[in-house]
Amino acid sequence: MFNQTNFIRILRFSIVFCAVSFLTACDFSAKKFFNTDITGASSFNPNFELVDQLGNVRHLSDFKGKVAIIFFGYTQCPDVCPTTLMEIKEVVELLGKDKDKLQVIFITVDPERDTQEVLAQYIPSFDPSFLGLRPATPEALEQVVKGFKIFVRKESTQDGKYYTMSHTSGSYVVDQDGKLRLFIKHNQGAQTLVNDLKQLIN
Template sequence: MPSASTSATATASPGARSASRSSIWRRFSRRCWSTTTFRNLALACAAATLAACGPAAPKFHATDLTGADYARDFALTDHSGRPRTLADYRGKVVSVFFGYTQCPDVCPTNLSTMKRVLEILGPQAARVQVLFITVDPERDTRELLAQYVPAFHPSFVGLYADPARTAETAKQFKVFYQKQPGATPQTYTVDHSAGTYVYDPQGRLRLYVRHGETAEAIAHDIQRLLEGE
């Protein structure tokens, strides 16, 4: 007959072993699920943090010049003969472009694009002023500007000055221009900067639009300025 001590140390039954393994598996599964869940949550938080710290989408298509210390004002004469400064157009978004009436391509393209911008803006176009400053004061008289500039849109304004004031204004606006000789003294062309400055309704320089930008992109940027961006 087996002794009592032998009975006490007998091997557990198959049912008991199965229950023990099931309990261990449940504890292991819970531990693995908790670890996986924690890892996924940590990765999600890290991704959210990186997204928050990443660069924000640009507000404008054009180059943002907010805070620039140049191109702040001008003192010129419009094609109606009235003295003008930037303050005269306070309350409107103002675009300023330097060109000349005999320009073969860049200037008419720019003015045509701005006409399209006003069409896109619809009723809001009344809050936009397009200014065209000539870099050819010798040939671009008040009368010629009065014919040329409003031909693109009745609200467009041509501005001019004598050669010295023109040069000073271009310098203040960091605009380059230079005569290129033609076949005769009066058939010269003028190389010049082709970008456009844009001011918000408070008269602050905000944007630089590169030549070739689409009317849709410019209208988008102007709309944001009109909304107080």
């Protein structure tokens, strides 16, 4: 037998349930980034074991509690690397009081020439807080290249006396829990990156 009272109760419950489900699915608090959101991308393995410019062995887990920008390059890079580091330096300055919650990490793809001593001179010239890391072995370089899915290729000059390194020009952002969150294309502009970083820092 049709019971109007029970029907109304069920209808009210269904409306409330659907409304809650809709709001949860939409998640209006979700962050909107200018750069490429790679949150949850399982094909990456950002963990590494590298040596910094002071000779200390470093792992990604060392930087938990901070948001990290990870950039790949080499010290003899003529254009992309220094301009990117200068842009990140501007980002640090624009962050103001939040800059202490950020760690900038430069990983060389040319450990043959980028020795510990070279990194110790090059990296602090942009900002004393920047950290330079290098693979101690070819295997360590291969691991980090595969883990971050970057492109690296050694290219010799015609006379064979010199070489350059072609490499991915973008950077990565890792959040305070050590999870990959963003891929930053080259030359996006400092303010754009600051806007994204503040969402992860706060």
